Amino acid sequence: MDFKLGPEHESLRTAIRGFVEERVIPLEGDSANYDEHENIRLDVLETLRQEVRTAGLWAPQMPVNRGGQGLSMIGMAACYEEMGRSIFGPICFNAAAPDDGNMILLQKIAREDQQKRWLQPIIDGEVRSAFAMTEPMPGAGSDPTLMKTTAVRDGKRWIVKGRKWFITGAGVAQHFILIAKTSDDPRKGLTAFLFDRDEPGWEIVRRIPIMGPEEHGGHCELLFDGLEIPDDNRLMGIGDGLKVTQIRLGTARLTHCMRWLGMARRAMEIATTYVEKRESFGQRLADRESIQNLLGSAAMQIEIGRLLTMKAAWKLDQGDFARKEVSMAKIQVADALHQAVDTAIQLCGARGYSKDTPLEWMYRYARQARLVDGASEVHRMVLSRFLMQEGTDFWGWQ
CATH class of the missing domain: 1.10.540.10 (Acyl-CoA dehydrogenase/oxidase, N-terminal domain)
Known part of the structure; x- marks a missing residue:
């Protein structure tokens, strides 16, 4: 290795x-x-x-x-x-x-x-994009098979009706990837389409307020009421929407982890710089055992996340879907990010809670990590399924 x-x-x-x-x-x-x-x-x-x-x-x-x-x-x-x-x-x-x-x-x-x-x-950076899948309850969330938005074929075009929400970046996106229901088949009932912002038949209902901070374009609720999409703008085959979703989200979950690890490391950098200089009751904070325990624990969790992320990246490079490895990384890194930022705020005290550092920004941002692209509970369920299917091979080296 x-x-x-x-x-x-x-x-x-x-x-x-x-x-x-x-x-x-x-x-x-x-x-x-x-x-x-x-x-x-x-x-x-x-x-x-x-x-x-x-x-x-x-x-x-x-x-x-x-x-x-x-x-x-x-x-x-x-x-x-x-x-x-x-x-x-x-x-x-x-x-x-x-x-x-x-x-x-x-x-x-x-x-x-x-x-x-x-x-x-x-x-080229000329336009922004969005991926429109998530729907209001009782529609699709972590379970895409609950999709309510429909695309009905009419000759060489598809007519889309339904509602999506928490669509990241939709407020500024020009190009959209849409997942819609095209049949009742539980495995082949979804299809993926491409559409342009300037097409009629849909609208942004609202930009949903969140804890923030927000990505450019926010998280929007969309209403489709007769959007027409040419069949030529279909991605892959009819009924391949679930496959499209799995291909996109597997990699996207891991790239989230990669970026979050950098944020977690930065939080630790801010914290260690502070405790190295800050003295209290005649002793540097960095010399106190309680502080060392907090830093050591957070640093270890970050490194575990890095190893899991790199293993999943390696498997993806080999052509594997790496579903098990991506789920492990997603759970671990989301938790490690929150722990790192929370620890850094605690150690920096009032300064960490203020806007004098980016830690409070990171803290609000970090809370979404356990929710986006599949809640941690869903990924643990995925791991449980793999364990039951693979038995002792779950921990194999190959």
Whole structure:
């Protein structure tokens, strides 16, 4: 087992780390660089994105012939972690959700003409995108088979009716991937489609208020009332919607973990810098055993998350779906992120709770980690199923 990065991956990781450290992190301390939803202001973002392109660090997850860096999943794990050290980091490199997951999906399954029309503008940073699957109760959430939004075929087009909500980025997205019910078949009843924001027959009902901070475009509720989608804009075959969802979410869950690990590490960096200097009752905080226990525990949980994430990335690179490994990483990293940020706030005291550091921003953001792309309870259920099916092979080395 070799955990050393290859020279190309290490070189890119180092370059990304340097850019984040020198150009991105310093912007976090000035409130003027934030928009009204507590994300990086768009004009500031565009300046950074131009610098990223000039530095040759743009879209590392995409193939070189499409303007990216051609990274493997292992390379992405190392580089996304470095981007995630800044709360503004991933979006600067065009590696933030939901565009990241949508680009990876379209690169894998879309036809060449579809990639030119729907994928390339996202890679180039000309448009944003969204993935419309989740619905209000009793519709689809963690269980896609509960889908209520329907697409009914009418000749060479599909007519869509239904409602979606908590669709990340929908407020600014131009290109949408939609999952809709096309039959009652429990395994082949869903189909995936592509549609453009400017098409009639749908609307954004509201931008749903959340704890925040928010991604650009927020989390929106959508109403479909006769949206017409040409059959040519169907992704994969009729009835392949569940497969499309599994392909997208497996990788997207892991890239979340990669970015969250960077955020968790950054929280620890802020905490350790503080406790190394802060004295109380004649002793540095860093010299107190209780403080050491908190730091050591959080650091260990982060490292466990890194190993699980890297193993899942390796399996994906081998062509495996890595469902078991991705679920383990998702549970572990979500918990590790929350523990790291909570520990950092506790150790920094009032300063950590204030806006003098990004810790309170991270704390609110971290709470969603145990919910998005499958709640932790659902992933534990997945692991239980694998355990029952595989028995002692659950822990195999191959």
